[in-house]
Amino acid sequence: MLINLHVKNLALIEETEVDFTDHLNILTGETGAGKSILIGSIQSALGAKIPKDMIRNGCDSALIELIFHTKSEAVRKKMEEFEIPFEDGEIIISRRITNHRVINKVNDISVTIGRLKELSPLLLDLSGQHENQLLLKPQNHLKIIDSYHRNLITPIKEKTASLYHEYQELRQTLSEQNMGEEQRIREMEFLKYEIQEIEEANLQSGEDETLEAQYQKVSHAREILSDCSAVHEMTAGQSGCAGDLIGSAVQKLYTVESMDAGAKGLTEQLQTIDSLLNDFNRELSGYIDSMEFDGEQFAELEDRLNLINHLKAKYGDSIEKIQKYHDDSVEKYEKLSNYEEYISKIKRELSKVREKLDIQCDKLTSLRKDAAIPLTQLIKEALRDLNFLDVEFEIAFEQSEQYSPHGRDTVCFMISTNPGQAVRPLHEIASGGELSRIMLAIKSILADEEGIETLIFDEIDTGISGRTAQKVSERLACIAKKRQVIAITHLPQIAAMADAHYLIEKTSDSNSTISNIYLLTEEESIKELARMLGGVRITDAVLQNAREMRTLAKQ
Template sequence: MLINLHVKNLALIEETEVDFTDHLNILTGETGAGKSILIGSIQSALGAKIPKDMIRYGCDSALIELIFHTKSQAVQKKMEEFEIPFEDGEIIISRRITNNRVINKVNDISITISRLKELSPLLLDLSGQHENQLLLKPQNHLKIIDSYHRSVIAPVKEKTASLYHEYQELQKKLSEQNMGEEQRIREMEFLKYEIQEIEEAQLRPGEDESLETEYQKVSHAKEILSDCAAVHEVTAGQNGCVGDLIGSAVQRLYTVSNLDAEARGLTEQLQTIDSLLNDFNRELSSYIDSMEFDGEQFAEIEERLNLINHLKAKYGDSIEKIQKYHDNSVEKYEKLSNYEEYISEIKRELSKVKEKLDIQCERLTALRKEAAIPLTKLIKEALLDLNFLDVVFEIAFEQSEHYSALGKDNVCFMISTNPGQAVRPLHEIASGGELSRIMLAIKSILADEENIETLIFDEIDTGISGRTAQKVSERLAYIAKKRQVIAITHLPQIAAMADSHYLIEKTSDANSTISNIYPLSEEESVKELARMLGGVKITEAVLQNAREMRALAKQ
């Protein structure tokens, strides 16, 4: 579950830290106090895009940090996959935002945003203010069914997607081969010319590099000879060369060493230098003798390099790529030479893949329909608990004429909320308040299936009041018995159910506006409920009403 949230220099938040508890955590506050910023910070920490203007005015950077404690095997497996240390079930996610970059870390190890987004759904599920609108799109209904009994459906779904992509590739390949006889002959002649051009060159791996080295050596032979001759003149020439000077110095030191034994070491060192210089001069002479300029050889090297560079410009920037181009061209030529047989082979392969894809689509449909039976029952039961008194809920299936990576199923949630009213597509009749309750029902069911430890609801109470609000609060409390729930609400009926109650408050002075969050004591919670009940003026009667509401919630 989410243990701690720490936010610094983000929008209206200067710096705030809050410790969350088990079960039901309720966040309340005046409109505009910063509740959405707080939820947005959690979303951002888990991988959502962070606008640069979210950094607090006058600050260079912002920090968001979440601390989780989890026993989830799925989380442990993912952490091992990412090679991130994971001890005692603790996970610390941090994102530091500057004007130039965002640094993501998990347990102090830098992590890519894509990996952070893989890990996040395993830790919590966050329902934002606008997520209810997803229910208005029937394509999302299929995702809900696939999330339910994911362990059974996912492997078949992956196999279906793989076959679908294979099917698409074969269809594309077949459509690309739709050419007439004249076009086929032209293509074959062109390929034949390219193949012949490459084969006649008789290229050898690494040949271009060795030729380039030889070319540089031969083309600069005159400069090399001139410089080497100058060196040889200095070391072994006439008129006081280095060799003569060292030889003379050796003779003098030899005389000294006969007079003083301590000078023998110096004499031996200089003799070694003289010997090395003689060896050097012999090797230098051999090198100079080998550097004879051969104009014919130079012309051959230049011509060969020009040919290789010409082929590189046409077929690839290396001999390996040229050879690969040749092999691909040979393969294309052979296919065009046996064009009818090649087309028939594609069609046969396409037919086989289509047959397999049909089988997988049928399996996928059967699994989805099987999952839809208990899912329909659970959703209906949850809706009854959420004050849908005469609800009828069904999941309708239709088969598409076309394949997709998801199979051939079109799914639509059908509902009737009034007696005698026929079921109709959810998106045609559901109001805002009904959508929020349906989403709450679905989220609670999927959380059980996927073993998600933390659920966050941002204003789940949109469009509801009265007895319905009470039912929603009871449902949240029921869900919170088995997992951590964090909810933002404007309704006292829901706030009264809190196991831990937090107030988000905005304060202003002449220079700045700051949002803070802090936990409320029991008496402070009653006063906040009274504010939510009574508005501007809180009377003793309102306070008493708040205390009664709190006492009933505890029962």
């Protein structure tokens, strides 16, 4: 469940912190007080795009932080997959927004936006106007069925998707190989030329790096020889070189040592230096002798490097890539040499994959139809609880001739909300208020199946009033018995059901406008209910009505 929300410098919010509770959390407030900003901040913390202009005026950055406590096994596995520390079921998600970047962290570990979006659906489900509109698209109805029996359907869907991609690749390969005899011969001749060119080069692994080092050495041979000869002159040349001077110094120290045995250590050190210098001079002489410039050898080296670089430009920027290109070309050449046999093989493979794909698609259809039976009944019962008294609800299946990663099923929710009226596609008849109630019914059913611990409803009361509003409030309270529910509402019937009631309030002065959120006491909650019932003027009668509404909600 969501334990805490902390928002700083976001739009109208200077800084606010909310501790949510179990069961039903209700947020109310005047229109424009900042309720949508608060819900938007939760969406943003869980990976939604954040516009730069959401940073509060005069501030360099904004911060959103969510703290969850969860017992979900799916969340634990995902945290282990991401290698993020996860102790005592606590998850802290934070996003810091600046003008230049957004920093995402989970339990103080930086994460990508992709990983944040993978984790968030396991923690909570948020329904708003956008999610309700998704019901108008029949392709989303299939997702709802798959979510309802996900444990059975997901493994078959994954196999189907894998086979579908294999099927598409084989079809693409077959399409690409659909060539005439003249084109096939032309392609073979071209491949033969490329294969021969690479083979004649007789490339060796690492050869290019070795030759490059040799080329650098030989191309600078004159400069190297000149500098090394100068060094040799300094260390072992004419009178006055380093070797002569150190030799004379050694003789001087012998004389000193004969007069003072304490100088023996100094003599030995200088003798060592003299010996090292002699060794150095011998090695330097050998190196100089090896640096004789051979013009013919240099030309051969240059030609070989030019050939390798030419092949790199055509076939790959390394010898390994050139060799791979060669191997791939040989494979293509062999396929074209036995073209009819190759095409027949692809067709046989395509036929086998299609048969397997048909089997998986049929399994998917069967599982979905099995799932649709109890799901239809559960949705129908939930809709009746939400004041669709004479509702009829069905799930219609059709099978396409075309394959997709999800099988061949197309599904449409069919509904009738009036007696005597035939069921019709949901998107043809549902109003905004009906959509929100249908989504509430579906979410309450899927939450049990998916094990989601927190449900958030943004203005679930759109387009409803009276008895229907009361039914919606009772449904929310029923859902909240098993999990945490957070809901924004304008209706007192729903607000009266709150286990925790929060007021979002906007205050202004000459310099700024600020939104804050407060947890209301029981008496403050009754006054807020009275405001929602009575508007500007709150009379004793309105207060008494609000108190009775609150008392009835507790029963």
